[in-house]
Amino acid sequence: MGSGQVTDWQGKHVTVAGLGVSGVPAAKVLHGLGARVTVVNDGDDARARExxxxxxxxxxxVRLGDGATLPEGTELVVTAPGWQPDKPLFLAAERAGVPVWGDVELAxxxxxxxxxxxxxxxxxxxxxxxxTTTTQMLxxxxxxxxxxxxAVGNIGVSLLDAVLGEEPYDVLAVELSSYQLHWAPSLRAHSAAVLNLAPDHLDWHGSMEAYARDKGRVYEGNQVACVYNVADKATEDLVREADVEEGCRAIGFTLGTPxxxxxxxxxxxxxxRAFVENRRESAQELAEVSDVNPPAPHNIANALAAAALARAFxxxxxxxxxxxxxxxxxxxxxxxxxxxxxxxxxxxSKATNTHAAEASLAAYGSIVWIAGGLAKGATFDELVARSAGRLRGVVLIGADRALIREALARHAPEVPVVDLDRTDTGAxxxxxxxxxxxxxxxxxxLLAPACASMDMFANxxxxxDAFAEAVRELGAGA
Structure with missing residues (x-):
């Protein structure tokens, strides 16, 4: 079960870690290929039993309520992407010399x-x-x-369906999370982009270095282009560290003159100025900024990254x-x-971390900002300091709003703040x-919460939706 193709699955003992959106299809596919499949799952609720x-x-x-034990005779573990690398199941697999793949690796x-x-x-x-936006644009x-x-992978069509279904594709636009990349050691893309790097999911990866390392795996073995963000040096560093195929090029995207x-x-x-005959002296017009929807700075960057990958193809x-x-x-x-x-x-509302919220705030000149929710371990000083000049006022909601209020007191003390001490949906x-x-x-x-939603909302x-409904109510009374 090394790096080559597995052609004969008949009778292979495969353990699938986790039910859910990736585990169930993986188990069905492997069973259909003739493998002897055991699914292990931590939970034992009604949905899992179904x-x-x-x-x-x-x-x-299927073993419910026992996701820690490696079934005897296991030759391969295929895991749901969200399972953390330090789980006992994976430590047992490592000790036994059993490889661990994610659903992306399997596909x-x-x-x-x-x-x-x-x-x-x-x-x-x-x-x-x-x-997601960049992959859909691509x-x-x-x-x-x-x-x-x-558009497949972390969104849209599942990768297993794309690879094994009857629909023929010329090329796939693949969104990959850091979790998925962690468990995809032999993936080798035609071309790949790392859009940006900011602290996120550090509880899963253990450190910023480990998080960056997993993101950087997307460049390994690239054939034509490694696309990086000129404004984010960490992405260029990952290109430098990658082991790519002969002739693969580093291609930058920038909101400035390229x-x-x-x-x-x-x-x-x-x-x-990358995929033209004479890139030292000429440039090819691709589109107007007004062709990008919406034409906010970070979305123009998304469009440039998508264009770079498409041009590489x-x-x-x-x-x-x-x-x-x-x-x-x-x-x-x-x-x-x-x-x-x-x-x-x-x-x-999709701005669930500080990096996304900062990009959103940068798109407007004078803002009343609605923020707050579950901070997921984030700090807000840098976000507030960089955005203070744009803030007309701030309305705070959610469980961890005090963290943002304290950052505002430090870096934007003159900005009026309304602190809503409630976490019900009517807030x-x-x-x-x-x-x-x-x-x-x-x-x-601007609703750009910089936090997750689960303290008040399902997602x-x-x-x-609650924000839009409240705005409609406001408009009806205007």
Whole structure:
């Protein structure tokens, strides 16, 4: 079970760690290939029992409430991406010399096993923020070039479905999380991008260094291009450290004027100085900033990264423009909800960490900021210090709002702050009403919480929906 393809799964003892969105499909696929599959799962709730019953009906063994013990005879562990590397199951596998793969690794190894189906190259996207948007933009550009593609991986179509299904693809746009990359040792992309690096999921990885190292795995063995962020030196450092194929190039993207082997912006035009004949003296126009939806700075950076990967794959310039024009961002990502009394209301509930919130705040000049929730161990001094000059006022909600209030007191003491001492879902209506009171015509009321939502809402979608509903109520009474 080394780095090569596994062609004969018949009778292999495979343990699948975790039920859920990746574990159940992996167990079914492996069972279908003839492996002897045992699924182990920490939980033993009603949902787990329902999933277990369906798998057992196929002939898969399931152990609920026992995710720590390595079943005897295991030759391979396939894990759900969220399982932490220090779990006893993985330590036992390491002691026994048993390899551990994630669902991405499994999909990578199974490419080319469907007779008559072409093996599609992977264009991979990772980073702390912007992964989903960039991957979807990339898929849109590839489609505009007439290529058969899908946005897969951490979003959309599952990678196992993309690799093993009947649908033929020319190329795949693959979003990868740091968790998935940790468990994908033999992945080798056509080209890949790391959009940015900021502290996130450090409880899982153990340190910023380990987190960066897992992100950097996406560059290993790249064939054509390693795309990095000129404004984020850590991403360029990862390119330098990567072991790539002969001839693979480092391609930067920047919101400024690009140098040779970079994509950037000149006079409101997205331009390419990387994939042109004479990159020292010429540049290729790709699209206008106004073709990017929305044209916020961090989203223009996303568009440039997507364009770089598409151009690395040989996509013509016009397809970049057409693909960006056709792209519609997901809900709750800098979504303009309404204008009420000359004030714009914008939902960026997806900004669940400080890095995402800072990018969102940088998109507007004068802001009433609605923030707070579960901090996940984050600190807010840097975010507040960098954004203080844009803040007209702040409304704080959620369990860890005191951390943001204290950072505001240190770095923006003159900014008025409303601290809502409640965590019920109705707090959002009051937050919007308070923000409207602080705002003046021309301002933007921005929901960019810099925190997770689970203290008050089921997820960030529900939080964004509550914000939009509150804005509609405000507008009805205007």
């Amino acid at each position: 999933q277990a019953a369906a798998l057992e009906a196929l002939g898969v063994t 990578w190894r199974l490419r080319g096993t469907v007779p008559g189906k072409p093996v599609a190259p992977w264009l991979c996207v990772t980073g702390t923020n912007g992964k 898929a849109s550009i590839l489609r505009a070039a007439g290529l058969r593609t899908a 140098g040779p082997s970079q994509l950037g912006v000149v006079d409101g035009i997205l331009v390419d 040989g996509v013509p310039p016009q397809a970049v423009r057409d693909g960006l024009r056709a792209f519609t961002p997901d809900a709750h990502r800098i979504a303009h909800v309404a204008d009420v009394n000359g004030v714009a209301y914008v939902d960026d 959002m209506l009051q937050a919007v009403q308070e923000a409207a009171r602080l705002a003046q015509p021309g301002d933007t009321v 960030y979608n529900k939080r964004g």
